[in-house]
Amino acid sequence: MAMNSLKDVYLDQLQDLYSACKQSLDATTKLGRAAKDKDLSEALIDGSNGISTGMDKIASLCSEHGIDPTGEHCKGMEGLVAEAHAHALDEEFGDDDTRDAMIITQYQRMVHYALAGYGCVVAFANRLDLDSDASVLQECLDSTYDGDRRMTKIAQGGVNADAV
Numbered sequence: 001m002a003m004n005s006l007k008d009v010y011l012d013q014l015q016d017l018y019s020a021c022k023q024s025l026d027a028t029t030k031l032g033r034a035a036k037d038k039d040l041s042e043a044l045i046d047g048s049n050g051i052s053t054g055m056d057k058i059a060s061l062c063s064e065h066g067i068d069p070t071g072e073h074c075k076g077m078e079g080l081v082a083e084a085h086a087h088a089l090d091e092e093f094g095d096d097d098t099r100d101a102m103i104i105t106q107y108q109r110m111v112h113y114a115l116a117g118y119g120c121v122v123a124f125a126n127r128l129d130l131d132s133d134a135s136v137l138q139e140c141l142d143s144t145y146d147g148d149r150r151m152t153k154i155a156q157g158g159v160n161a162d163a164v
Helices: 006-034 038-063 075-089 096-127 131-162
Strands: none
Touching: 006 075, 006 096, 006 131, 038 096, 038 131, 075 096, 096 131
């Protein structure tokens, strides 16, 4: 698709964000299984559920605009997922707490990428007067921020202190 308007950019970025979410969902599920801290594991399960909900909302918006949500492949998230695998799942750790600290690090990197994506599409939807889209996407953005703050609390509340 040629990028001839802000709406073209908006639709392209919805597809890119859908791809990013799809890739991060699989990685987040694996990180959740690898986590040993109970709060961390639960937060990652909730994160997976939130990502899935976000994907459903993005897919619905894409459908309303007559596009396939799977029309793009997000190479940025592909790299972050590869990093999460290499550094949190495939790496050997001396103890579970240290692995959990790395899991939080890698998860938050993926989340911050999603925050940037959601922030952009919310801004585009607002500029395009797509109020319903903006509202749905703002909910996703808010939920993603909540997940990020929860992860920070888990890190600061014990995981980082317990890592050797």
